[in-house]
Amino acid sequence: MDAVLSYNLTDLVPFGPETYHRLFARLNAALWPGPLLLPLVGAGLVVLAWRAPRGAGRVTAGALGLAWLWVGWDVLLGRFGPLLWAAPYAAALVWIQGAAMLLAGALAGATPARRGPSVGHGLGLLLALAGVVAWPLSAPLSGRPWIQAEVVGLAPDPTALLTLGLLLMAGGRVRWGLMVIPVVWLALSTAVHVAMAQV
């Protein structure tokens, strides 16, 4: 561990942007038409959180829980596993989130939907939309091909954004605990992107 701590951020990210973005292109091609359908499911979850009918929290937590478990398995372990020695640790983090979301969904009411506008609610909506719409669009907007788009449910970053957003739109105290890993994930991902930009 001491040895690991003596490294800089850039020493710990062993792949460049070309490998990273092409990995998502290959993922999208392999799981087609998932990349087309899952943003629609994500948008559906946002609408559900906005309208907040009874039982919405359970559905949302279940769907997001499954998304985190899948991302840990497919993206982190399966695809980043051969590229990054730390991938199993990242997968473990993501699985904890998936399990916690499923548990919260099962204990119905742990993430009860909440009506009524507030700053948190508005911010949540923005983050959720960032995950569902803006994040995938960032590929073509930055001049990369569409097929490299990272979409909710298949890529970790938009999934973390959507989760954070929907939790902010929900009520209850448990949601604060459920926000920890998505926030940590987004911080780690930012660090990886900063390191890749230096490559």
Add this chain to the structure above:
Amino acid sequence: MSANAVSSRRALLGALTGLGALAVTGGVTSVRAAPSRLSKPIPSTGEQIPAIGMGTWITFNVGDDPVLRAQRTEVLRAFFDAGGGLIDSSPMYGASPRVVGHALAALGRPAGLLSATKVWTSTVADGPAEIARSADWWGVETFDLLQVHNLLAWEGHLETLFAMKAAGRLRYVGVTTSHGRRHGELARIMERHPLDFVQLTYNAVDRAAEDRLLPLARERGIAVIANRPFRRGALVDRAQRRPLPAWAGELDCATWPAVLLKYIISHPAVTCAIPATSQVVHMRENMAAMTGVVPDAAQRRRIAAAVSDL
């Protein structure tokens, strides 16, 4: 100036003399002399190796992406076509060792390879299994050079590596560091253990090794691999904002990367530099640093001054 630099200059002069003679006889258009390439001896055996090798950090970590694997295979082809030898990798570099193995197989296992990887685990007992896995990835039976990566658990790993060498399962033993870290500890290891190689960061701006480690390597007969020759690309980026100075022509350098690499390999203690690249054009530019004039002390000073001014 080092003996090998002199021999390379002699070889170049020889080649040029030959060309002159051909020109006189009118045969120059149809015959081209192969450029002499700078090689340097590994002090512990006298084996000559090409002065430019290749690193694989990041650039070869492309997983199983077939398009990128094919591109990296071409990079490796350009490396061997230009007389390359030493390839450096590590189990820390993700899929890089596997991609190297794939490319070597695709190229029909080119002659001249000097396979160099590292042992990188804090548990000494895991070292042999990690080395066996690396060999499998590379598609080699044994490595030419195994190095303890970043001095991690170096005492135990050195025991393993020296035992492998004694048993004929390894040719050379080394230790690596980078970014100027832990030079004091590396010097102590160099003083006390019969290393064949050390690997450290050395380039026209990261020159801390000149004070102690490079002289010590000469004194102890240890070959030196210079890593991060371009500071992970930042030095080339910085240099290329300025036009190439006119004096680069005197050094037979057509590009900034060649100038930067010539600075490194012209140090008498340095055996080879290992730039990493993902591009065939860059590989060719880098390998060109092995040909032509080897900078003398005054020319080295000029390069260092020019680079520190950038």
